[in-house]
Amino acid sequence: MVDWSSTDIEILNKHLFITAKPIIYLVNLSEKDYIRKKNKWLPKLKEWIDKNDPGALLIPFSGSLESKLVDMPEDGGEAYLKEVGATSAMEKIITQGYKALQLQYFFTAGADEVKCWTVPKGVKAPQAAGRIHTDFEKGFIMAEVMKFEDFKEEGSEPACKAAGKYRQQGRNYTVEDGDIIFFKFNAGAGLKDAKKK
16 A cells, blocks of 8 residues: 555545545454354455455454444443453444544534544644634634543543643644644634635
């Protein structure tokens, strides 16, 4: 696979070439085969993938098991997985999908809601703000940032501030996976541009 620069990726993504996308092979097994971690076709599939697409990832999962888990209450699903000695593959599928597509996420939070936003790796703070609304990018002033791990460790935003783990970042800040960001922007910036046209 070729290592593309972020500029190359941006240009290529406009054309949506399917052959330029990385491939993750998801193999849907019966629930029985998935739980016992055996299937007669898996070694043959892995051999073919290694020969034809070296380095590609193969993830076995069970669609029927995942469907069953979705229909159960959360604690019921966990109990069932423990009982049968299996784990859900969804977290791995999502994580590896983001990794293969060079994506990451950041959070915004208010008093009544938390939102998760997906952006390409290496994106700067103004472009991440633009994912929420174009006016946020146009009028970007700064981003107030704390890491999710720091928030989890400290327990609250004020505790993060008190511990010095809440930072103000400018235009050149590269957003990192799991950042919690509060964007400050000039609400009139988008209006000025619109009036000029």
